[in-house]
Amino acid sequence: MVAQRAHLIHPGRFPVPSGHVTYVVGIIGAGQLARMMHQASIGLGIQVKLLAEAADSSAAQVVADVEVGDYTDPETVRRFAAACDVVTFDHEHVPTAILEELAADGIAVRPGPKALVHAQDKAVMRSRLGAMGIPCPLNRPVATPEELTSFGAEVGWPVIAKTTRGGYDGKGVFKIDSADRAGEPFASGADILAEEYIDFRRELSALVVRSPSGQAVAYPITETVQTAGICTETTTPAPELSEDQAIGCQQLALRIAHELEVTGVLAVELMQRNDGSVVVNELAMRPHNTGHWSIDGAHTSQFENHLRAVLDLPLGSPTVRDEWTVMVNVLGGSVQDLPAALLHCFARDPRLRAQLYGKEVKPGRKVGHVTAYGDDLPSVRRRARHAANYLMGVGDE
Ligand SMILES: Nc1ncnc2c1ncn2[C@@H]1O[C@H](COP(=O)(O)OP(=O)(O)OP(=O)(O)O)[C@@H](O)[C@H]1O
Ligand SMILES: [Mg+2]
Structure with missing residues (x-):
């Protein structure tokens, strides 16, 4: 186990029997990922403690032990971490320097800052993967519109320009068609990485989980659809991917996890x-x-395996339960009362699964997702899309 010390947990908002021993996993950030990690922690008898941006964040609504504070303030993060057996994340935005201090003080930060920086900084990630010989788009950090223009002239327009840090859901990613627009990505003053534009057929995701003792599992490869920078739909396993290609993608992800010590x-x-x-x-x-x-x-869900990994428990099987699984995100639309709208979805499809994130419905915001599974891909897709559309106010039957 992770713990050099097992916590006798301190009463949070809800009473806990005295003498009850558990492990406290501290999660920095309180969005839907923390909410679903909490869901997985319950069955493992693990206590989740949150450092939340706001008291009404998605996960803060459901976790008993919540501290509201600023994750960019070193003192706040240090105090929070001192009350946890291990610290993990809902997002990647905690400054690397703060995490390095915690790690130097012997606090279990998982993933550790040396690994995490590759998810925080796209320029650092490109340089490391390049050195490992992992296939990446041609890329180069650029400091001025002129440097971006010469990159475009070299590799051909359009090019992609991205902020190296802080991006999410496609925010901070610019497709630049010509030298005329080379100034746009620099408007915010952020550091910019230029990349060759990949005219891809589709996007895939290779998801692996690795524990500190080195055990790792690989989920089947997922096909993912991004709409305006937001992941909207996934299909698992990715259709029309040969076994060799799928294994190649899994091996690539396992190699990165191993070399970066994720x-x-x-x-x-x-x-x-x-x-x-x-x-x-x-x-x-x-x-x-x-x-x-x-x-x-x-x-075993990714949320349970993430918790098992950060506690160095044996990882669970990542294999599929049914032939096809399709997940469709519910983005904020015209429906405000999502739980009421579930009535129709569940009545129509008893095998449909749903997660609502407890977030205020705003246009285009991720507020939940639905999942369908079965052995016929077209019908599984139809079921998941229908339910998600209904929850977004598209279609009424
Ligand atoms: N070099 C490229 N060529 C073509 N399309 C790209 C390239 N880089 C990124 N994209 C497109 O932009 C999307 C968002 O890019 P990226 O994942 O880097 O941004 P992000 O804001 O960090 O996203 P996330 O929501 O995953 O955090 C990608 O999923 C892909 O569709
Ligand atoms: Mg992305």
């Missing part, structure tokens, strides 16, 4: 070209939207 979930976002070859888009080191299908579609 602990917990590593999601490797891949772009697949028309000729079948893949290049890495980016890395995430936390449960990932492309792994939500695993709650209902795999023997």
Whole structure:
């Protein structure tokens, strides 16, 4: 186990029997990923403690032990971490320097800052993967519109320009068609990485989980659809991917997890070209939207395996329960009362599964997801899309 010390847990908002021994997993960030980690922690008898942005965040609504505080403040993070057996993350935005201090003080930070920086900083990630010989788009950090223009002239337009840090859901990713627009990515003052534009056939995700003692499991490869930078739909296993290609993607992800010494979930976002070859888009080191299908579609969900990994417990089987699993995100639409709308979805499809995140419905915001599984892909897709659309106010039957 992780713990040099097992906590006698201190009463939070709810009473806990005195003398009860458990492990406290501290999660920095309180979005839906923390909420679903909490769900997985309950059956393992693990206590989750949150450092939340706000008292009404998705996970803060359901976890008993919540501290509201600023994850960029070293003192706040240090105090929070001191009350946990292990610290893990809902997002990748905690400054690397703060995590390095915690690790130097002997606090179990999982993933550790040396691994996590590759999910925080796209320039660091590109340089490391390049050195490992992992296929990536041609890329170069650029400091001025002129440097971006000469990169475009070299590799051909369009090019992709990305902020190296802080991006999510496609925010901070620019497709630049010509030299005329080369100034746009620099408007915010952020550091910019230029990348060759990959005219991909589709996007894939290779999700693996690795524990500190080195055990690792690989989930089947998932096909993912991004709409306007947001993951909207996944299909697992990815259709029309040969066994050799799938194993190749899994091995690539396992190799990255091993060499970077990742602990917990590593999601490797891949772009697949028309000729079948893949290049890495980016890395995430936390449960990932492309792994939500695993709650209902795999023997062990990514959330449970992430917790098992950060506690160095044996990992659970990542294999599928049914032939096809399709997850569709519910983005905020015209429906405000989502629980009431579930009535119709569940009555129509008793095998449908849903997760609602407890978030205020705002246009385009991820507020939940639905999952369907079965042996006929077209009908599984139809069921999941129908339910998600209904919850978004598209269609009324
Ligand atoms: N080099 C590229 N060529 C073509 N498309 C790209 C390239 N890089 C990124 N994209 C597209 O932009 C999307 C978002 O890029 P990326 O994953 O780097 O951004 P992000 O904001 O960090 O996303 P996330 O929501 O995964 O955190 C990718 O999923 C892909 O569709
Ligand atoms: Mg991405």
